[in-house]
Amino acid sequence: MGTFGTGPFDSDGALDLLDDLAARPADSRADVLAALLGRPIADPDSIGREVFADEVVAAVAVVASGLAGRRAGEPWWDEVAGKAAAVLPIPDLIRLVPAATAVLAIVAEPWGRDWTSPDDAVAAEETARRLAEVLSAAG
Numbered sequence: 383m384g385t386f387g388t389g390p391f392d393s394d395g396a397l398d399l400l401d402d403l404a405a406r407p408a409d410s411r412a413d414v415l416a417a418l419l420g421r422p423i424a425d426p427d428s429i430g431r432e433v434f435a436d437e438v439v440a441a442v443a444v445v446a447s448g449l450a451g452r453r454a455g456e457p458w459w460d461e462v463a464g465k466a467a468a469v470l471p472i473p474d475l476i477r478l479v480p481a482a483t484a485v486l487a488i489v490a491e492p493w494g495r496d497w498t499s500p501d502d503a504v505a506a507e508e509t510a511r512r513l514a515e516v517l518s519a520a521g
Contacts, residue, residue, distance in 0.1 A: 396440030412474035435493035
């Protein structure tokens with residue numbers, strides 16, 4: 383797994399998630415996201431073993447991006463918009479908000495502590511904060 387930035391789609395795992403969602407039929411994408419978001423909620427110890435924080439943050443960002451649409455100053459919103467994975471119906475996105483909010487609270491800390499640079503840790507924390515803000519506005 384390679385991570386190359388503090389945005390939610392700045393890792394190989396996150397980009398793989400977008401590609402996986404884009405390759406699936408539109409009516410199955412919400413279920414895939416629900417399963418990924420639910421795993422760390424059901425078993426927080428699964429983080430780093432069965433599911434990786436960068437993938438979970440990316441799943442949260444898919445939900446948040448679909449709800450927020452295109453926002454100025456958030457270059458990663460375009461990452462989702464460029465993939466078919468961003469096209470989830472609003473009712474599916476709304477249904478995923480509680481799980482996305484809960485799991486972000488679980489994975490934000492492990493994701494944030496994995497950075498070797500203090501500046502990167504702060505940037506990752508800011509990304510998590512912006513995601514939580516969008517989810518909160520939608521919830």
